[in-house]
Amino acid sequence: MIALVIAAPLLGAAISIAFRSRDTRRAVRVLLAGVAALLPLTLLGTVDGLSTAFVVIVSALGFLATAFSAGAFSFDWGVVDTFWSRKSVFFMLLGAFWSAMLLVVLADNFALLWLGISATTLATAFLVGYSGEPAALEAAWKYLILCSIGIAFALLGIIVLARVSVEAGIDPANALNWSVILAHNPSISAPLARLGVTLMTIGFATKAGLVPMHAWLPDAHSKAPAPISALLSGVLVSCALYAIMRTLAVGTALGAGPQLHLLLTCLGALSIVVAGALMLSQTDLKRLLAYSTVEHAGIVALALGFGGPLGLFAALFHVFAHAFSKSGAFLAAGLVQREHATTKLSDLHGLWEAGSTGKMMLAALTALSGMPPFGIFLGELLLVLAGVAAHSWIALAAGLVGISLAFAALSRTAILIESGRPQSMTAEARTSTGQEVPAKLLSRVAVAATAVALVGALVVAIVPWIGLGDTLRLTALHIGTSP
Amino acid sequence: MTPELLMLLAGATLIVNGRTGQALIAYIVLAATASAILLPASLSTPTAVVLFSVSVILKVGLAPIGLRWFLRANPTADDLSPSMSAPVRLLLVIVMAIAAKSISQDPALAAVPMLGTAVFTLLCGIGMLMVHRNLLAHVIGLLVLGTGIELAGAMLAPGLPAAFELGATFDVLVATFIGLALVRAIATHNPLLDVDALRRLRG
Numbered sequence: 001m002i003a004l005v006i007a008a009p010l011l012g013a014a015i016s017i018a019f020r021s022r023d024t025r026r027a028v029r030v031l032l033a034g035v036a037a038l039l040p041l042t043l044l045g046t047v048d049g050l051s052t053a054f055v056v057i058v059s060a061l062g063f064l065a066t067a068f069s070a071g072a073f074s075f076d077w078g079v080v081d082t083f084w085s086r087k088s089v090f091f092m093l094l095g096a097f098w099s100a101m102l103l104v105v106l107a108d109n110f111a112l113l114w115l116g117i118s119a120t121t122l123a124t125a126f127l128v129g130y131s132g133e134p135a136a137l138e139a140a141w142k143y144l145i146l147c148s149i150g151i152a153f154a155l156l157g158i159i160v161l162a163r164v165s166v167e168a169g170i171d172p173a174n175a176l177n178w179s180v181i182l183a184h185n186p187s188i189s190a191p192l193a194r195l196g197v198t199l200m201t202i203g204f205a206t207k208a209g210l211v212p213m214h215a216w217l218p219d220a221h222s223k224a225p226a227p228i229s230a231l232l233s234g235v236l237v238s239c240a241l242y243a244i245m246r247t248l249a250v251g252t253a254l255g256a257g258p259q260l261h262l263l264l265t266c267l268g269a270l271s272i273v274v275a276g277a278l279m280l281s282q283t284d285l286k287r288l289l290a291y292s293t294v295e296h297a298g299i300v301a302l303a304l305g306f307g308g309p310l311g312l313f314a315a316l317f318h319v320f321a322h323a324f325s326k327s328g329a330f331l332a333a334g335l336v337q338r339e340h341a342t343t344k345l346s347d348l349h350g351l352w353e354a355g356s357t358g359k360m361m362l363a364a365l366t367a368l369s370g371m372p373p374f375g376i377f378l379g380e381l382l383l384v385l386a387g388v389a390a391h392s393w394i395a396l397a398a399g400l401v402g403i404s405l406a407f408a409a410l411s412r413t414a415i416l417i418e419s420g421r422p423q424s425m426t427a428e429a430r431t432s433t434g435q436e437v438p439a440k441l442l443s444r445v446a447v448a449a450t451a452v453a454l455v456g457a458l459v460v461a462i463v464p465w466i467g468l469g470d471t472l473r474l475t476a477l478h479i480g481t482s483p
Numbered sequence: 484m485t486p487e488l489l490m491l492l493a494g495a496t497l498i499v500n501g502r503t504g505q506a507l508i509a510y511i512v513l514a515a516t517a518s519a520i521l522l523p524a525s526l527s528t529p530t531a532v533v534l535f536s537v538s539v540i541l542k543v544g545l546a547p548i549g550l551r552w553f554l555r556a557n558p559t560a561d562d563l564s565p566s567m568s569a570p571v572r573l574l575l576v577i578v579m580a581i582a583a584k585s586i587s588q589d590p591a592l593a594a595v596p597m598l599g600t601a602v603f604t605l606l607c608g609i610g611m612l613m614v615h616r617n618l619l620a621h622v623i624g625l626l627v628l629g630t631g632i633e634l635a636g637a638m639l640a641p642g643l644p645a646a647f648e649l650g651a652t653f654d655v656l657v658a659t660f661i662g663l664a665l666v667r668a669i670a671t672h673n674p675l676l677d678v679d680a681l682r683r684l685r686g
Contacts, residue, residue, distance in 0.1 A: 082668050111650070118653045125661045134672045141665050145621055148657060149612065152628050155650050156605070159632070162640040175640070191591050 001042060006102045008036035009062060013095030017088050029070045029091060036098070037063035047106060053316060054105035054242050057323045060456065061235050062098040064449045065227040068331050069094060072227075072338070072446035084126040090225075097123040097231060104239045109177040110158045110200070110250075113243055114151065117207055120236055121147050127228045128220045139219035146216040150206025154243075157199030164193045164254065178246055182253050190255050197251035201244055201260060208240035208297045211271040221290035222343075226334020229286060230453070233293040234327035238319045241300050245315070248304060257307075265305030269398040271298025276405030280412075285343040286333050288413060289326065292368050295406045296322040296376075302399050303383050306390040314382035321375030321460045328453035329364035335450060336361055345413060350422030360450055362418050367457045369410035370403065375460035487600050489516045494607035495576045497627065499569060503561045503619050506611075507550055510623050514542045517604065517630045520597065524637045538633070538652040546626055546659040550619060553663060557670055564616040564677055572614060579606040595638050605631030616678040618666050625658035 012032030019025040037059040044052070069091070084093070100123055103116035121144065129140030158176060165175035165184075174180040202213070209217035221229050244264070251260045275294035282288040296318065303315035335357040337343050351358025367374035380403060387396030489512065496509035518539045525535035554561060565572060580603055586592065587599035608628030611620050633651035 084664075114650060115653060118650070118657065122653075122657050122661065125657075125665065129665060129668070132668065134669075137665060137669050141618065141669060144657070144661055144665065145612065145625070148625050148654070149609070149628070152608075152625075152632055152654065155632050155654070156635060158650075159636045159639050166640060172640075 002046075002106055005039045005043060006099050006106060008039050009033065009066075009098035009102070010092070010095040012036050013091045016091065026070045030067050033063050033066035033070075040102070043106070050242070050245065050316075051105050053320070054238065055102070057238055057320065058098070058101045058105055058235055061231060061323060061327045061453070062101070064327065064331070064453050065231045066091075066094060066098070068230070068334070068446045068449040069225075069227045071444070071449065072334070082129075082132045085130060085132050090127070090130065093123050093127050094228070094231075097127065097228075097236075101231075101235055101239050105242055108179065109174075110161065110246070111176045113246065114155055114158055117154070117204070117240065117243060118151050120207075120239070121151065124220075124224075124228065124232065124236070128224045128232075130225055130228070131223070133223075135219075136223040139216075139223035143216045143220040146213070147207055150203045150213060152203070153206070154200050154203025157196045157201075157203060160192055160196030160199065161250070164196055178250050181250050193251075193254040194256040194259055197247055197254065197256045197260060198263065200247045201251070201263060204240050204243040204247065205267055205301070208237050208244065208301070209271075209294050210267045210297055210301055211274045211294065214271065214275075214294050217294055218287055218290040221293060221330075222284060222286040226330055226337065229290075229333075230327040230330035233290065233330055234323040234453075237293055237297050238323050241297065241304075241315070241319055244301070244304065245312075261305050261307045263305075264301045265392060265395045268298045268300070268302030268305050269395045269402070271295065271301060272399045272402030273405075274402075276402035276409070279406050279409035282409070283345055285336065285345055285348065285413070285417070286330070287343075288345070288409065289329050289333060289368070292329075292406060292410065293322075293326055295402060296326065296368075298402070299380065299383055299399065302395060303386055305395065306383075306386040306392055308386065308389055310382065310389050311386035314379060314386045317382060317463060318376070318379030320463060321379045321457065324453055324456035324460050325364065325367040325374060325376055328360070328450060328457050329368055331446070331450035331453055332357065332360040332364045335447065345416060348417040349420035350418070352418040354422040356447065358418060358422075360447075360454055362414055363454050364457075365410050365414040367454070369407045369414075373461055374457050375463070376457070378461050486516050486520055487597065490600050490604060491580065494579075494603055494627075495573075497607055497623070498576050498579075498610045498614055499572045501563050501565050501569070503550075503554055503563055503617060503623075506563060506615075506620065506623055507547055507554070510626060511543060511547050513604065513607075513627065514630055517634050518543060520600075521633060521637050524641055534652055538655060541652065541655045541659060542626065542630065546655065549659060549663050550622065553619065553666065560617060560619055560670070562617065563620045565614055566616055567614055575610060575614070579603060579610060582606065597634070597638050601631055601634035601638055603631075604634055607631070618669065618678060621678070622658055622662040622666065625662065626655060629654035629658060 012029070012035065016025050016029040016032060019028050040055045040059050047055070097120060100116050100119035103119065104113055107113040107116060125140050125144045128143050129137045162175045165181055166172050168184065170180060170184050206213035221232050224232060248260050251257060272295050275291045275298060279288055279291045279295065282291060300315045300318050303311045303318060333343060336348065336351065339354070339357055340348060342348065351361055367376055370376045370380045383399065384396065387399065493509045493513035493516070497506050500506055500509070521535065525531050567575070583599045583603035583606060586602050592598055604627060608624050608631055611624030611627055629651050632654065636651070
């Protein structure tokens with residue numbers, strides 16, 4: 001059943017190609033994406049809490065991104081004719097990307113998890129360079145090279161971990177299964193174990209876009225089509241953070257906990273400060289959102305670094321809050337880009353009066369800046385509490401400085417683009433998109449997908465008080481107290 | 484000539500030489516030698532044999548053919564555009580060899596056979612990515628990195644050949660086909676394939 005759940009998004013994309021009528025194909029795509037998003041419900045109770053939480057993120061946002069893409073494909077993302085700049089290829093790659101992320105969060109061992117992470121690179125390199133424009137191709141190149149190096153390090157770490165497990169007497173067939181490693185409580189070669197989990201953490205941190213391995217992220221996330229940016233920022237980064245959480249659990253069991261907590265604290269604090277500072281100098285909306293992803297990945301890493309059940313709960317909750325907020329923000333940015341034919345901040349004014357897109361953009365920027373009642377506010381509050389509980393004053397202070405800088409950058413951007421008189425689309429912009437009055441062409445499905453993601457960003461704030469919150473708390477407790 | 488020496492010479496050629504064509508020959512020698520070393524360990528299970536065969540076909544066959552075909556179509560990309568002078572690159576190779584030897588003599592790892600060769604190969608892959616500014620050098624660098632990991636996997640965890648063959652095959656697949664497809668598209672506006680021309684995007 002797990003295999004079917006993982007393959008469903010890719011199968012759905014493949015099946016929908018068979019339909020000739022464009023409208024039928026579009027409807028089938030959305031329908032099958034819905035089925036693929038609901039199928040993981042059949043796994044309830046068979047996978048652990050951490051996997052369950054991340055499956056919710058992957059499935060919900062995978063569906064929204066597919067619906068947005070299907071609804072908004074009058075948007076001409078493909079500019080230059082490359083063999084991958086075709087709609088059918090786009091949806092196949094999107095389905096493969098979604099399936100790969102499901103493999104990451106449903107795998108029960110590090111070999112499959114690594115394979116899933118690696119497969120996301122395979123699927124998304126072309127999606128990042130989808131438009132075929134020089135800047136998009138270069139972003140795809142940077143993404144491919146830097147992430148390949150990162151995941152190569154992760155694989156090396158996994159190999160070292162396998163040796164450690166086998167030396168400790170674990171059956172080679174289960175040497176990379178984290179449940180078996182945790183249950184075995186191996187007496188192992190400590191230096192090798194530390195080396196293995198450190199390499200794995202650095203490798204997965206590259207995929208999560210943590211500073212100083214972040215160089216690929218702002219380019220890739222800002223140059224990809226909006227729904228891909230939403231998945232890259234909201235879900236792929238979350239999957240990489242999930243891999244770090246699994247590594248942390250095993251690393252703690254192997255006696256490398258203090259070292260990993262220190263590493264994550266340093267990477268997290270550095271990411272928040274650097275990203276916050278760089279956000280102030282951004283001139284492009286999507287690039288600003290991409291740097292915001294680095295900042296929020298840093299917040300999760302810092303919370304993991306603080307450790308303890310509170311820190312781990314803060315990390316898990318923040319992943320949830322950020323995934324919905326950032327996906328909503330990128331989808332809204334896609335709508336803005338379509339309406340105004342630009343994402344340059346200097347060319348965007350009066351979005352509030354221009355229509356619903358501007359209001360959604362404002363909601364997204366407000367959510368990302370950490371204002372209540374959105375989930376990110378609660379995530380950042382939990383981070384502060386975890387920092388206080390861990391007595392990590394310097395890292396907490398650095399984190400708060402970075403969060404303040406990011407807040408300033410997002411607030412300034414919101415004021416800049418929402419205020420003033422709405423600009424009517426220029427003749428140049430009309431020519432570049434090749435269509436008249438694009439606002440009328442905005443698909444309701446695309447707008448609805450964006451709105452749902454933003455409502456998710458708001459609703460996620462109630463997670464700590466519902467059943468899912470209990471799951472996250474229990475999971476955090478499990479990671480924090482692993483033997 | 485021992486396999487270790489052959490791989491040392493091939494790795495040194497990758498870093499020191501400045502021509503893509505010659506680097507490609509050095510890569511083929513390195514990949515073929517590594518495959519010969521890995522062969523006995525990859526015969527343990529049918530899955531491992533299949534994955535090893537696919538990996539060898541990709542690494543030693545299709546990837547070099549793809550790179551060679553691309554070079555013939557774009558002769559200007561034959562310059563690897565190294566960012567350091569030849570003596571400095573030679574010094575770098577010596578430092579990498581000493582570092583690999585030191586790591587392999589660590590008490591915790593001393594029992595692992597050919598670990599020094601695997602580490603040196605890994606360092607050569609990273610060196611290719613750092614020293615040369617040609618995009619094809621980066622593709623070759625990723626392939627060398629994948630070869631190094633495959634070797635390290637076979638030496639460090641001999642009981643798990645299938646998992647690492649799968650990983651290494653995936654690495655090669657990503658590096659070769661996506662890399663070459665992107666390089667082909669980038670070549671239309673950057674025929675020299677110089678990485679410095681990609682600096683418009685700043686991380």
